[in-house]
Amino acid sequence: MRARVSEDIRRQIEKDIADGRLVPGDKVDEQYLSKRFSVSRTPAREALFALAADGLIVFRSRKGTEVSGVSPQEAIGMVEVLTALEAEAAGLSSRRMTESDRSSLRNLHLQAETAVRSGDTATYAKYNADFHAAIYAGARNEYLTREITGRLRTRVYRQISLSRRASLSASWLEHAAIVEAIMICDEASARQTMRTHISAGGTLFADMVSSITSHHRADRP
Structure with missing residues (x-):
């Protein structure tokens, strides 16, 4: 108990x-x-x-x-590792997803458009999580999935990357490119589009970490 x-x-x-x-x-x-x-x-x-x-x-x-x-250097390192892992998952999914898997991923992406248009960050965040989870499942690699989802501190990065309304549209368009690559089984393109998607918020994340670090330093006597 x-x-x-x-x-x-x-x-x-x-x-x-x-x-x-x-x-x-x-x-x-x-x-x-x-x-x-x-x-x-x-x-x-x-x-x-x-x-x-x-x-x-x-x-x-x-x-x-x-x-x-988290220092800015650590933040950048976290994004670099996450980018590599997510790109690998997308590449494997482009090879291993069934037609049903691909269709479900595309439909999930299309359903998220309503949240993008309304600027509903909370709802889009759920679609975003489901979108990436579908790709992990499609990769058919449980070890890789555990490596990605087990990195607790990168969850903060995901929240920050979606914290602004304008970034919802950017994220959704990046998802569209990923879906297109996976639908046609283009492994190289799937890896590259996912790499671009994950790294896009890296600068924002590092800047946020730097800002928090500077704020706390300024508050210290």
């Missing part, structure tokens, strides 16, 4: 970090978790250890526990 409670806490804090509700430097200690989730300090402490193991929080001497920061 206690293990389940600590896991529920860990998942919620992980989601808060991925969604940007908790940012680098925010304090997240036992007292905060105990009060927020109405639990004793033991499951709160266990959740903190699990989050630390994932690199999402850090224990600092005399400063307490806080959300881990």
Whole structure:
């Protein structure tokens, strides 16, 4: 029972970090978790250890526990790795997807257009997640899928890349190019269009990280 409670806490804090509700430097200690989730300090402490193991929080001497920061260099590295993995998934999908898979991917892409036109970021984010999940499934490589989806800190990158209305249209058009390549089984084009799509938000992400880092430095005495 206690293990389940600590896991529920860990998942919620992980989601808060991925969604940007908790940012680098925010304090997240036992007292905060105990009060927020109405639990004793033991499951709160266990959740903190699990989050630390994932690199999402850090224990600092005399400063307490806080959300881990990411340097601009690390941000760029994260995007580079994610770009390579996503491109590989798209390339494999172009070879391994069935006709039914390809048709489902195209229909999913077309359904997302309504969210783009209305500027509904939340709804488009769900379509975006489903779009990429369909490509992972089509790659028929569970290890590759785990490598992509297991990188918790890159979820922040995905949220930021869709945070502006104008970028929804850009993302959707990039998806269109990916779909076209996969529909005609063009592996080289599928890899390249996905590479372009994932790396497109890299500069924005690195700039955001740099801004947060500078802000926290300025706040320090």
